[in-house]
Amino acid sequence: MLTAFQDLQTGLRDHPFLLLPICTAIWVLYAACRSKYSVESLPVPPGASWIFGHEGEVVKNAPGRIFREWADKLGLTYRIKAAFGARDVLVLCDPAGIAHILQKKVYDYHHSRVVRPRIGRLLGKGLGWVEGEVEHKRMRHLISPSLSHENMKEMESDVRVAAMQVIDNFTHEVHASNNKKWVNLFDVTGKATLTIIGRVAFLHDFEGGESEDARKILEARRIGVSPAIKSSSLIMFMLLRRFPILNDLPIPALQVQGLAREIIQSGVAHEMIRRNEDVVEGVDPKSHNDLLSRLLIAHSAGQISTEELYAQISTFIITGNETSTQTLAFMIWELARHPDVQERLRKELKAFPGEPNYDDFQAKLPYLDAVMRESLRLYPGLPYMERVATKEDVIPLREPVKLSNGKVVSELPISPGQVVLIPILSFQRMDSVYEDGETFRPERWLDGSVDTSTRQFSGWGHMLAFSDGPRNCIGTRLGLLQMKVILTYMMERFRFVDTHEDVTFKISSSLQAWVADKPELGPCLPVRVELL
Template identity: 25%
Template sequence: MFLELLDFSSLLLLPLLFFILKLSGNSKTNSNSKLPKSYPIIGSFPALYKNYANRLPWFTELLQDSPTSTITMHHSLGHHFVVTANPAVVQHILKTKFHIYQKGESFRTTLHDLLGGGIFNADGDNWRFQRQLSSHEFNTKSLRKFVEDVVDTELYDRLIPILSKSSCDRTVLDFQDILQRFAFDNICRIGFGYDPEYLLPSLPQAKFAVAFDDAVQISGERFSSMRPVWKIKRALEIGSESHLRRVVSDVREFANTIVKQKKREIDEKKTLVSHDLLSRFLSSGHSDEKFVTDIVISFILAGRDTTSAALTWFFWLISKHPNVESQILKEINEKMETGVGYDEAKEMVYTHAALCESMRLYPPVPTDSKEAVEDDVFPDGTKVKKGMKVTYHVYAMGRMEQIWGKDWAEFRPERWLERDVATEKWRFVAKDSFSYPVFQAGPRICLGKEMAFLQMKRVVGEVLKRFKVVPEKRENGKEPEFLAYLTGKMKGGFPVTVVVRA
């Protein structure tokens, strides 16, 4: 991020930043806390910059050290923000005082170039309308159709053959890329009735996919930059903001093509072509192409990046824990003979627990922020002023001893399970959504939660029964790095070799 500041728009800040950074290197934090020192005008920006690349574990350590699991920090120019890993505070933000904590103008402006007025960047009536209409896509009938018609086709006709060929040819695959392609085809087919054919044996290069990755990364980095800096860069069309403008144009061109194609189909048939999400929106009277394009982009972000991120880290974790993989294989063999269908997937209790445990440690959306629209006080006593940003830190919450116990660092699916005395079988015991807000909680809880689990369990069941996924060794034996933008990714991809099970 600091390199991004080294452009024409920020030259005047360099002398001040250099002086403060030099001072901050010798300063000591408060003896009762690890919170960084705050300076006039620029607040704790030097420490925020210094720890930017390591911000997830850094904030986790700060929150673990806080008696309330909540901290208040001064960013710069008088702006304060709150970060919490306290379940009671999360419940307060996401449910009790839901009306106070909204996306807010600052959040919407930061992501507007990419997401526009889509559901993940909307508040009020706009958000309620999109959510109500979207909810029809997630009933039992739609979920069964999604598994049986969309996921199965993508699995058997594309994913499995690609893995089989890789195994036969002994090639190295970037499994993160493969899973993103898989999820992208799925969300486009179920959400828009459109097949982008991104997961073909040739693994075609897609201008949209590259542009989408860049747009998500740069948009996410805006949150950590000084707001005036990225706005000046955007106005002058320089640096990362110049690149963002180009890639967002590519993303919107792709999404708009899907919208126009669907509108033509509806106009030609004078009726609802199908019951996909896009058809519902276009048939609801909201035919404004920009608005519907915003919706398409938001659902691609949700359907492609979150599910693929969760599966990437899941396969990496079970490769390190053969005992967990063995238990999952045992369950797969017990539940299926010909395949893991809709009903079988719902009954995969141990696999479900392992997925939950994986997302506890590597949540697809590692942090989420709201903005207070009026003054408030958290249950732990933290004071919040109108306009302040508040963030609940999902990544840190998965590492809090108060929530998960002293063994929080262990990958242990059994923490989600208990034995049924009568049947002697595992029974899943869910954690409350405010202690485990991986899918958010309250009125904004993720509509696609069950769809995501069904999709992931189908992939796990069909891939693991056929193949062993073996990660390639990384330089110096280091573990992969968890990158956090709007969603979490594995830095450098996930190179693997695929071995057919005997």
């Protein structure tokens, strides 16, 4: 080998003109290998910065907007330049391609090197973090029965009691404010969803969000998402794609993401476990279907480690609270901005005889359902999903794409390590799918105007708000039930009025909102509330 190299060196010294054909041959060989994977030949938006690639544009613009503009110009499948010279990112808005990844090849596409460490920090190494078919199915199998359709019916009265704890407190506050209270909706919805997940999944009373534990957890989440409005933090988040090692360093903007998990794991989780230890004494696991009991029984039988027990507790307290808090707040905010929709919803709920039960919520309140769908369409709790291919694959496309060599393809070969970004928020607002994609118009779900092409997704509402396939949201039923119960009670007692303040949106793993000239408030979605 060494001799061949020396011969080549001597040959090149004696005949330097050979350099050109050799380099050309190497380049052709390299290009042939790369061209097997077509991501490099996909359309790319103009104007990438050489430091931030296109990612600077992504964080500068309102969440989701720029991906939609690029899709309008380039089609449903394109690539963007990543920050700091990391490999180009494949942006996928094509329903067939997304369905392929989420439904068919879900275990070949892991959460990316940026996302997975963040999930570990935020939630713990539980169901949302685990990768690999065997381990994921094991965890899912353990937890699913506690969130089943049947169990949901049994939980219903607990959901009501917990929701009422918060709404009664809130009624007093509005009353004390002379019936014209300015409210940050996240405060109220956060207390309500935390109290519900505590009661139905962990047999724990968060006292309407007023207990010391509850206050600490809610404050920790507020602090955890706050770096999303600082430019320095945004640059740091961009650096993570190129230098994942930063995940292991004590960087404050990253550490605060884990505050709520730490508070739960070192505090309230101990108390929950201690108080319910007797559950495991000689019981039939089938007779205890709440989440905490299932976890404790599995732990005492040696099926899960102590580390996993704590990780699942923090995972479910935070996921049970976070996304529903955001969605519910955005929904009420839109109702305040659309008094006609609010009145129509109130009228439907008032006309319902008695109190709707779980089955009634599924089928007998169509306008409530439409409001819910429209809110989850415009404000999906998780605005982007990011996966990385672990194996070679070929992604099928519904809409063919023209490559830089002029070829039009409807299949995209992918190499391992390719990052795929699915911009849920952008996809769910595209005019090509929803006509007037940016408009809050619940009626679209009742008048048949929603494009049936979205039916490629098998998930709730044929949308991606709860994701799709084997890793879809395991808490969908509870999320929907709690939001419907809370909203029903709120419509009965309060009128929500727009404050016309300038609200801006940012992404901090979930979709967050700030009042533009009041950043000191932290995440905030303001409305004025009047008692009816």
